Each structure stands twice: as structure tokens, then as C-alpha cells.
Amino acid sequence: MMTVAACGSVSALTLGLPKTTAVPARKGILPKQMFYARVPISSRLKRHFTDQVDSIAMLGLVRPANTGVADGSHCHEILVLGVRINGAEVPEDVLAFIASRRSGGIVFVVVRDSDGDGKAHAEECILAVCRKAPGRVGHVAETKLYMGEWGPAGDVRLTMHGPTLDEAWDSFCAQAVLGVEDGADLDARILRRDRIVTLRTQVAKLERDHARAKAPAQRNEIYAKLHKARRQLDELQA
Template sequence: MMTVAECGSISALTLGLPRTTAIPAQKGTLPKQVFYAKAPISSRLKRQFTERVQSITMLGLIRPANAGVADGARCHEVLVLGILIAGDEVPEDVLAFIAARRKSGIVFVVVRDSTADESAGKEECAFAVCRKAPGRVGHVAETKTYVGSWNPAGNVRLTLHGATLDEIWDSLCAQAILGSEDGTDLDARILRRSGVATLQDQIAKLERDHARAKAPAQRNEIYAKLHKARKQLEDLQG
């Protein structure tokens, strides 16, 4: 039986992906230089490649034929790429640079040593994707790197949910960004989550400002803003 490629302890099979999508071990390793040898790159970004990325491994390649689904109109294949990092922080600029070199979708499986004392010697994993961020109508959409939460490497899974590659890609993005297999109305849900986070930060600041304010007029003004922000948050979450 074929030995599959691994990034640390993670492989396509440990992620729950079909064996048909797994990359053979002998074809999985990608030298870091492949990504920047023939492309313009800043010294800062090159340093991130060399110092913060330990290895890059192709774990899986999802196509209509090996996933048993129809081709998509927007997405024709999805690469599952393992990134073993040194340190705790995800090198988002590196992920964005890699994603920009490829037309099809990439799910980054970022692996690091666990930061929890009781999990010394174990690994953690976070999913990441680069996707056009939803914005206002008429404005050029910018590509944004979304990084999910860290979880013990043995607990992370990816599910191929959908009947087409477009639906699978949206579902994989939803799994990475929102922790949900449901990829429907993804841009609207991402935008709503962003709005919730912004309002929560605003409310926390207003609460601090209100607690510090001494003058009654100032306290009333801040409270009015706080009441409005709380109502907006309630409407957005409702």
C-alpha cells in the first residue's frame, strides 16, 4: 500500500481525506526555494521562508476525478499543503505569497509544536486559506489570509462536503475560517463575523471610557454610543 506524505504527524489520511486524494510520500516534499527562486521577493519575506518555515509538504490534491464530484466553474482543484513552522506565529505573508503563485485553491495545514506545558512534545494544527475578502459593492476585493484556531494535531479533520469542486472549496474555506462545513452564503457570514468582532471591540472600549468618565455630560454621551453599539450587535447576532 502506498505510503502517503506527512507534515509532522499530519497526512491526508489523518485529516480524514480519501486515500485517492493523498500524495505519495516520495512526491510530497517541496523545497522552499521552489517558491521564490524565480519570483521577486523581499529580503524580509525570504527570511520568513528560511527562518519560520521548517518544511513544505503536499499532503493532498482534490480533483473531480479522485473526489467523485463534478468540476466547478470557479475551482478546478484544491491543494492541501502542509506547512511545518518554527515558533508559534503563522507566517501569513508566506502563505499569501504561495497562494498567489497558484490559480486554484489551497488549504494550508499549519503545524507547530504545542504551546501547552502539559502537551510538550505534541503538535498543534491550524487551517488557513487565502480568499478574496467580502467588501462593499463597487470596491475591488482584496485577498485576505484567514487562519483558524489551533487544535491538537490528532483532532483536526477536513471534510469534502458538496457535489462540485466549487461547493467543496467553499466548504473547506468555511471549515478553516468559521469551523463549519456549511459553505453556503460564506461571504455574507464572514462579513457578519467581522462586523460582530468590530462591534465587540468598540463596546469594550466604550465600557472602559464610560467607567473612567467623570463629567455627567461626557458619561451620557458615551453611554448613548454604547447603547447604540449594543443594539447594533444584538441585531447583527440575531
């Protein structure tokens, strides 16, 4: 039986991906230096590679040939990359840099030690992807790193959905960004989620400002803004 590549306790098989996508252990380990040896990078980024990243492993490769999923018009293969980190903070610049060096989609499975449950050597992981952030029409779309929520390494799954790699990629992104498998209308749903977060922050600030305001005119002005923000938030959450 083939031994598959792993990042800590996480592999393509523990994630629930098809066995055909799993990378053999002998081919999975990727030296950190290979990502930046031939391209100039800042001393800060190199330090993050060196200090914050423990190891990098290619866990899986999703292609039409090994899944039976049809090729996409934009996405032709998806790499599942395990990144074992030192400490609690995700080196976001490292992930963004790695993603920028490859034309295909990458799902990052970031693994770290967990100290929250008291179990020796317990691990947790988080899914992350880089994709063009939805924005206004006519504006250049910026690539953004999205991350999900930390969970026990043994519980995190990555499920394939869709008849083509385009749909499979959107589903993987939905799982990383929103925690759901449905990748339909993903950009609109990300915009809605981000708008809700912004409005909640705005409402909380306006509530504090209204409580502190003394002058009636100022209180009325703040309350009008607060009422508008609450109404918009209610509409989005309906």
C-alpha cells in the first residue's frame, strides 16, 4: 500500500479527498528554499519562511485525469498544500507569495500544535485560499488570502463538488472562506458576508458614540446613522 504525503497528522486521505489525488510520501516533501531560491524576496518574507514555517508538503493534486472531473475553462488543476507552522500566527505573506508563483489554484491546509485541549501533540488546522476579491465593476480585482476557522486536525474535511474543475475550485474556496460546500455565486456571498461584518462593527461603534454623546443635536445625528446601519444589517441578515 502506498504511503501518502502528510503534513503533521493531515493527509489527502484524512481530508476525505479521493485516494487517486493523494501524493506519495516520497514526492510530497517540498524544501522551503525551492519557493524563493530563484526569485528575489524581501528579508522579512525570507525570515517568515525560515522562522514561521516548519515544513511544506504537497498532499494532493486534483486533475481531470485522476478524478474523472471535467477540465475547467479557468482552472485546470488544484494543488492541496500542507503548511506546518511554528507558533500560532499564520504567515499570510508566505501563503500569498506561494500562491502568486503558480497559475493553478492552491488550497492551503495550515497545521499547528494545539494547546487548547491539554492533549499531548494535538494538532489543529485551517483551510486557506488565494482568489481575486470581488469588487466594483471597472476596478482591477485584487488577489486576497482568505482563511476559515481553526478546527481539530482530525475533523477538517475538504469535499469535492461539481462536474468541472471550475466548480470544484469554487467549492473548495467556499469551504475555506464560508465553511460551506456550495460554491455557487461565491463572490456575491463573500461580498455579503464582508458587508455584514462591516455593518456589525459600525453599529457597535455608533452605539458607543450615542451613549457618550451629550448634546441633543449630536445624539440625534448619531441615532439617525445608527438606525440606517441597523436597517441595512437586518436586510442583509434576513
